[in-house]
Amino acid sequence: MTDTPRHLAVVDERPQLAELGTQIANPVRATVRTIVQALVVLVPLVNIVAGLAVDYLTTQTDLVVPAWAFLALNAAIAATSFVIGLVTRLMANPAVDAALTRYVPWLAALRRR
Numbered sequence: 001m002t003d004t005p006r007h008l009a010v011v012d013e014r015p016q017l018a019e020l021g022t023q024i025a026n027p028v029r030a031t032v033r034t035i036v037q038a039l040v041v042l043v044p045l046v047n048i049v050a051g052l053a054v055d056y057l058t059t060q061t062d063l064v065v066p067a068w069a070f071l072a073l074n075a076a077i078a079a080t081s082f083v084i085g086l087v088t089r090l091m092a093n094p095a096v097d098a099a100l101t102r103y104v105p106w107l108a109a110l111r112r113r
Helices: 027-060 068-091 094-103
Strands: none
Touching: 027 068, 068 094
C-alpha cells in the first residue's frame, strides 16, 4: 500500500476498462484536469492581453472600457473551459474512443501496456 490517500489513487478496475488508457478508465479526472489546465492558461493570458489593449486604447483614444467588460471576459473564459471539459468527457467515452480508434486513430486514447 502506498502513502497516497485512497481518493487520489482511485483507478477504475473494471476488467473491460483495465487495458484502456487512463482517460477512458478515469473520465472525471481527465475532465477536471482539462478544465483546470484551460483556466490556468486562459485566465492570465486573456486578462493580460485585454489589460494591455485597454491601456493602449485609453492612451490613444477617448474610449473608456467599462469595468464589467473584464467580468464578462472571464465569464466567457469559464464557459469556454466548460465546453472544453465537455468535449474531453465526450472523448473519454469508450464508444467514442472506439470510433476514434477506428476512424481517427491519432486522436484515440493511448492504451496501457
